[in-house]
Amino acid sequence: xxxxxxxxxxxxxxxxxxxxxxxxxxxxxxxxxxxxxxxxxxxxxxxxxxxxxxxxxxxxxxxxxxxxxxxxxxxxxxxxxxxxxxxxxxxxxxxxxxxxxxxxxxxxxxxxxxxxxxxxxxxxxxxxxxxxxxx
Amino acid sequence: xxxxxxxxxxxxxxxxxxxxxxxxxxxxxxxxxxxxxxxxxxxxxxxxxxxxxxxxxxxxxxxxxxxxxxxxxxxxxxxxxxxxxxxxxxxxxxxxxxxxxxxx
Numbered sequence: 170x171x172x173x174x175x176x177x178x179x180x181x182x183x184x185x186x187x188x189x190x191x192x193x194x195x196x197x198x199x200x201x202x203x204x205x206x207x208x209x210x211x212x213x214x215x216x217x218x219x220x221x222x223x224x225x226x227x228x229x230x231x232x233x234x235x236x237x238x239x240x241x242x243x244x245x246x247x248x249x250x251x252x253x254x255x256x257x258x259x260x261x262x263x264x265x266x267x268x269x270x271x272x273x274x275x276x277x278x279x280x281x282x283x284x285x286x287x288x289x290x291x292x293x294x295x296x297x298x299x300x301x302x303x304x
Numbered sequence: 305x306x307x308x309x310x311x312x313x314x315x316x317x318x319x320x321x322x323x324x325x326x327x328x329x330x331x332x333x334x335x336x337x338x339x340x341x342x343x344x345x346x347x348x349x350x351x352x353x354x355x356x357x358x359x360x361x362x363x364x365x366x367x368x369x370x371x372x373x374x375x376x377x378x379x380x381x382x383x384x385x386x387x388x389x390x391x392x393x394x395x396x397x398x399x400x401x402x403x404x405x406x407x408x
Contacts (some may be wrong), residue, residue, distance in 0.1 A: 221313065221373045281313060
């Protein structure tokens with residue numbers, strides 16, 4: 170008899186809980202290897218970010234998850250990427266949750282993005298940086 | 305004194321490179337690294353770090369204190385630190401900023 174085996178989980182991935190414990194749009198912080206990591210599900214996937222703002226090191230995981238105003242014509246207001254942006258509580262700089270890049274390139278550098286995956290109803294995290302070009 | 309950068313926490317702001325280009329540089333991935341004999345150490349995190357010339361020690365300490373990612377660590381002999389008159393433990397304000405506390 171042939172039994173279908175689930176895809177093996179890479180060794181460095183750590184189970185951090187059921188996917189139900191990470192509601193869409195709500196950033197959950199975990200402590201991992203002495204670091205505070207923010208894990209959030211969005212409309213585009215699940216992301217894990219570091220807790221330091223590239224501007225002055227603010228605790229960005231305490232910021233609000235929001236969207237941002239896109240460049241537009243005078244008297245036009247375009248709000249986009251709702252739920253895909255986090256705003257640092259210290260100075261209000263905004264960063265994309267998927268890449269860590271600053272919105273509009275306002276700040277040099279990027280928020281650290283780590284590896285996180287959802288598999289078979291569980292969320293797995295690895296303390297491994299996601300390269301900027303593949304984030 | 306020896307210094308090292310943990311790229312796991314680096315935000316790539318480039319403040320260290322601006323402050324002490326003789327010691328720090330951003331690598332191809334945009335993350336800070338320490339220069340050793342003119343080469344970039346990249347993601348290699350050595351236990352001991354890279355030796356810092358005496359004339360650059362204060363600048364490196366300032367860069368570590370101002371690093372947004374708090375990913376620069378300096379290691380020095382406690383004996384040498386005591387002889388230099390500096391406090392043996394980081395100041396309370398430095399500790400608070402390293403922990404990512406609120407602005408006060």
